[in-house]
Each structure stands twice: as C-alpha cells, then as structure tokens.
Amino acid sequence: MSLANYEEKATDFGNPNWVAYQTIVRTEVRRFTRIWVQTMIPPAITMTLYFIIFGSLIGRRIGEMGGFDYMAYIVPGLIMMSVITNSYANVSSSFFGSKFGRFIEEMLVSPLSNQTILLGYVTGGVVRAVFVGVIVTILSMFFTQLAIHNIFAVVSITLLTAVLFSLLGFINGVYAKRFDDVSIVPTFVLTPLTYLGGVFFSIELLPDFWAGVAQLNPILYVVNAFRYGILGVSDISLGWAYGILLSMTVVAYVIAVRLLANGAGVRS
C-alpha cells in the first residue's frame, strides 16, 4: 500500500507566478472554448445581421461615408464592437462566476500575487476578444473587401482595447454581487456608448455641440483609431486615441490591483 503522502517533497519549480499565470490563462481559454456556443456563435450571428441589414440593405441607400462605401465604413467599428463586448463579458462573467462558485478561493489561498491573478484573467479576455475579432473579420470579407492601411495600428489598437475592456470587466466582476450586476454595465453603458461611438456614422455629421459631447466617449477613439488602421480615415487624431486609451488602461489597471489587494468583493 502506498504512503498517504507523496514520497517526493516539495521542489522549487522556478518562477511560480509564471506557471500560475499560464494556468489561469489555460483555464480561462478552456472555459470560453468549452461553451463556444455561448461565446463564439452569438457575436458571429449578430455581426452577420449587422452586415446584412446595415451594410447591404440600408447601406446601399446611404451611399458613401468618409470616402468609402457604407459597408466598408462600418466594418472596423463592428469588429471593435465585438472586441469590446467580448473582452468585457469574458472577464466580468468569469471572475464573478469564480466568486459565486467560491473557487476564487483556490487562488486566494495559494501563493499567487494579485498581479498574476489580474494578468491571467485579462489575458483570457484578450484571447477571447481576438478570437471573436478574427471570426467577425473573416465574416466581413463575405460582404466587403478589406485592405489594411496600417497593420501596427490594427494590432496595437485591438490589443489595447481588449486589455482596457478586460480590466473594466474585471472591476465590474469584483463589485458584482448578483448575476444581474454583470449585465447592467454592458446593457446600460457599453451598448449605448458603442452605438454613439461612431461605429455607424462619422461625428462630422453631428451638430457642433453633440460632436463635442461625443468626444467624451472613449469608444469613439477606439473605433476611429481602428478605422484608421483599416481604411486610413479617422475623425480624431491617432495620437489622442493612443494617449486616451493608454491613460485609461493604466488607471484601470491600478484600480483593479488595488481592489484585489484590499480584497474587495472577495475577502471579508
């Protein structure tokens, strides 16, 4: 009969936080791929409907916008919309789920640093956002021809946006006490901001006052910077877009780390 305890004593396996980080990312990716019907299919269907209704049907009557046909004009915004919603939803629902099922305690009782926990969840959100973004991009190619104007802008804005909204989703997950709390922000804040963030129109169409108000919407910068990467046109300066996105990301990261360090929502 074997001994109760494992014969080999604990060994130093090098950097524990790197192994732990990989473990969280692997767990997160396995989670959203296991429920792919809930995570991958809905954005594909929703975006296809946008392409058909707004791009093909209504777009034909609208004509050009920003020097491009309407379908081509809205594709970058719709790709970013899927990146935003999926990065946010992945982290907020996963972190809240681990709180609700109490298996977040597996991490809290281990030697994991707060940064490792946060980076693991954020990376999971980024991976899902990129997965869905690629799916939506491939689908869009059935409706219009995409030419990439600036690959650096496309890649960097995609990753930066996914990181920012994963962090915001994490903060939402920390504060959420019920499942309803996870859906309130996407429904009442993210969706309206996305629709008003220049996905379907150029802010040049807005009266001066509302064009000024629109510039308070961070999603406007995301959509326009990404549109610049694909089409080479933007309503706002690229430098401003990077500045605002980077600043918001740093602020969100500091808030998220502080919340974890204080044990908000997870420790009594």
Place this chain on the structure above:
Amino acid sequence: MSYALEINGLKKTYDNGFYALKGIDLTVEKGDFFALLGPNGAGKSTTIGILCSLVNKSSGSVKVMGYDIDQDFGMAKRHLGVVPQEFNFNQFEKTQNILINTAGYHGIPRADATPRIEHYLKRLGLWDKRDNPSRALSGGMKRRLLIARALVHQPELLILDEPTAGVDIELRRGMWDFLTEINNQGTTIILTTHYLEEAEALCRNVSIINHGEIIAKSSTRDLLSTLNTVTFVCDLASPITSVPTIEGYECVLADSMTLEVEVDKGQSLNEVFVSLSAHDVSVVSMRTKTNRLEELFVTMTSGDTQ
C-alpha cells in the same frame, strides 16, 4: 522552539462592529495533531479565514512555518494546505483538472504535478473519477477531493475545517486513518470539528475558542483530566425496579435494565461494584455516558450557545 503556527494578538472586527476575534494568541508545534474547538460563531472559521487570506485581519500577526503571512506571503502560502468546510471548487471542471489547476497556482508545472496527482487520486479512491466533472461526485468523494487538492503542493501545515461533516462512519474512519498517516509522516495538522470524539481520538493537543477568545489550551489528556465527574452507564443482567443506594455516589435508573452512576474524580469504581453486588445487582457491560471531551466542552462553553 519553532512552530508550525504562531498567532499573536490576532483581532478581527467586521464592518458591522462585530468583534469576531478579541486578540488571540495560539501556537501549534511542528508535527502536532491539533484540534481547534468551539461552538458556532466562536471565531474558528474567522481564524482559519485569516490564515488562508480569505479574511482580512484587523491587527495581530500570524506566522506559518516561521513565515509571516504579511511579510513572507508567498512562502507562508507554500507551506499551508487548507481543506475548507464548503465545496469551493469549480463544479464544471474535471476532477483531475481541479488538482492540475491548484498545482499550477502553487507554481508546479503540469508535468511535475501529474504523478503526484495520480498518487493522491489513487490513494483517496478517486482515480476512476478523474475525468468526471466534479459536480458528478458523491458528497464523500467531493470531501476527499478537497483533501487531495490541499495536499497537492505538499504543505507542511494542513488545516481541516470540519473535514468529516456529513460523511458516513466508514468513510470517516478511513479519513481518520489517512490523516493519522499523513501526520505520522511529519505533516502538522490542525482540525476543527463538531465531532468531539474525532478530536479526542486524533488530536494530541486541543484549544477551545469561545466568543473570539481562547479559553483553554492544553494536551487532550490534561484537559480531560480536569473533568471532575464521569457518568458510567451500566447495562444490567436483570431488571430492577428501585435505584440501589450507594453511599457517596449518585445513581439514576434510566430504565429497568440501565443504571447510571456518577463517579467523582478520586472515587473508586470498585466500591460501586461491591455495593451493587450487595444489592444483588449484576452488571454485564459498562460505558461512559457521553464523550468526555464533549462533556468538558459543554461545561466550558455553557450558557453561551443558546
């Protein structure tokens, strides 16, 4: 002396003003099998919660294997394994993956974790269920999974919070044997339990906590020796109708075939048997009325649990 656990002046006040811990001091020696007992709401779970970072302490210090949980957070956690009262694993994960993830959180790569996970799953009778989702396990299996998960990183201090709650007798005995073996191999074990016979059977040292304060800490044997009275239940060979009078002893007839005799510390049982023989009462078997530790526990915490 180096301790497996060293708690000094530990206080916890919750946001609603409730003083859960009022400055407890507690040490547990390396290699000990230690029981932390107390009624519901006494502060046991708060203490364990602080040890494993699920509860923020208000003040005081805690060292695990000599490592301060604030200053040497990582090292303290590496030496600590916790078996919680509730099933706090992902119910949708496969049994084996739960252990792989926990090993990963402790910095153990999958390749190194796999053989030790196989060892624990086989040793705890879960190997056949390794690919089953954990929600499909029975209650006893889930409890064993919690133990396997707590051991996967080879902690030197293992804390078990009510590990045998809701477990049938056979499985409970099996878990006792397993824990005794782990302890004999050098792992320090701290146990909280409501089954006081469990603490009496397993633990060398006991501490009783009540209202957020340690009210007793001693070896199990010394603590039990403070009991002044033990009630013996005597099964009689034939029925009797009246209680026999034994000078210096209080007797109660539970039913016609069962006599209860209170024996104070220092009194002799021989006198009881001599008197019973004189009354022509024959005893065929005898046992103590209650678990002795339970009796002591109730005495020490009496009036506090209503």
